[in-house]
Amino acid sequence: MRRCLGRPTRPRAAVLLLCLLGASAAAHCADSPAGSASELQQLLQRLGQRTQAQARFEQSQYLAALKRPLQSSGTLSYRAPDHLEQHIEKPRPQLLVLDHGMLSLQLGRHRRSVALADYPQLAPLLDSLRALLAGDLATLQQRFDLQLQGPLSHWQLLLTPRAGALQQQLRDIRVRGEQAQILEVQLAQRDGDHSDMHIEPAP
Numbered sequence: 439m440r441r442c443l444g445r446p447t448r449p450r451a452a453v454l455l456l457c458l459l460g461a462s463a464a465a466h467c468a469d470s471p472a473g474s475a476s477e478l479q480q481l482l483q484r485l486g487q488r489t490q491a492q493a494r495f496e497q498s499q500y501l502a503a504l505k506r507p508l509q510s511s512g513t514l515s516y517r518a519p520d521h522l523e524q525h526i527e528k529p530r531p532q533l534l535v536l537d538h539g540m541l542s543l544q545l546g547r548h549r550r551s552v553a554l555a556d557y558p559q560l561a562p563l564l565d566s567l568r569a570l571l572a573g574d575l576a577t578l579q580q581r582f583d584l585q586l587q588g589p590l591s592h593w594q595l596l597l598t599p600r601a602g603a604l605q606q607q608l609r610d611i612r613v614r615g616e617q618a619q620i621l622e623v624q625l626a627q628r629d630g631d632h633s634d635m636h637i638e639p640a641p
Contacts, residue, residue, distance in 0.1 A: 477590040489518045492640040499633045514637070520568050536564060562604050566597075582611075592616050 492515045499508040512527040520539075526532040533544040541560070542551040554561045566581050578584060581604055582597040595613045599605040609626040619639055626632040 477593075488516075491516045494638045494640065495524075495635050497633060497635040499631070501631050502629065513640075522567070536567075558603065562602065563607070566604070590617060 492513065494512070495514055496511045497509070499510075501508065510526050510528060513525045515523045515525075520537065522536040524532075524534040526534070531546075533542075535542045535544075536554075539554050540551055541554055541557075541564070542549060544550075554564055562581060566578065570578065578597070581600055581602075583600060585596040585598075587594045587596070593615055595615075597611040597613070599608050599610075607627060609628055611626075612622075612624040613620055614622040614624075619637075621637050623635045623637070624632065
């Protein structure tokens with residue numbers, strides 16, 4: 439069943455899809471400390487060679503309206519150039535898919551789909567996710583201030599929105615990883631809600 443999604447007041451779908459970055463993602467840094475630029479370039483080259491990736495995740499979402507965090511777990515998958523999936527197994531089965539500009543959510547027999555072009559509040563963030571996966575520095579620098587900490591063996595990347603809809607929705611995104619693998623993605627929204635996802639790469 440296909441339905442049109444109502445216009446979301448918060449980027450919930452974007453938050454979920456952001457965590458798909460745990461499958462594989464990285465970015466270059468405009469103001470990198472000495473010695474880090476070459477390491478980021480190596481990381482981008484490695485990630486750019488990936489055509490697909492899979493991982494398991496555990497996520498906690500902290501919402502102001504709830505006393506306890508929402509816990510979920512399942513699998514993530516990415517297929518170049520822009521196919522992303524999040525299969526939530528617990529607490530209830532759900533499937534979230536971004537493919538060729540279409541965002542779909544399936545819950546049981548119900549399926550809702552929407553074209554990202556119709557949702558300007560979601561499109562910039564999701565396009566930024568694509569840019570991270572592709573190592574698209576130009577797109578990232580248009581939308582974020584990027585700060586890298588640590589060596590390639592144990593690094594953290596901070597993405598702070600520059601302006602526009604992203605800055606109104608998000609405070610920042612923190613991505614932690616080792617070598618070419620992302621291990622944790624943290625997202626903080628302007629309204630105080632935030633999410634934390636831990637990633638376990640598939641063998």
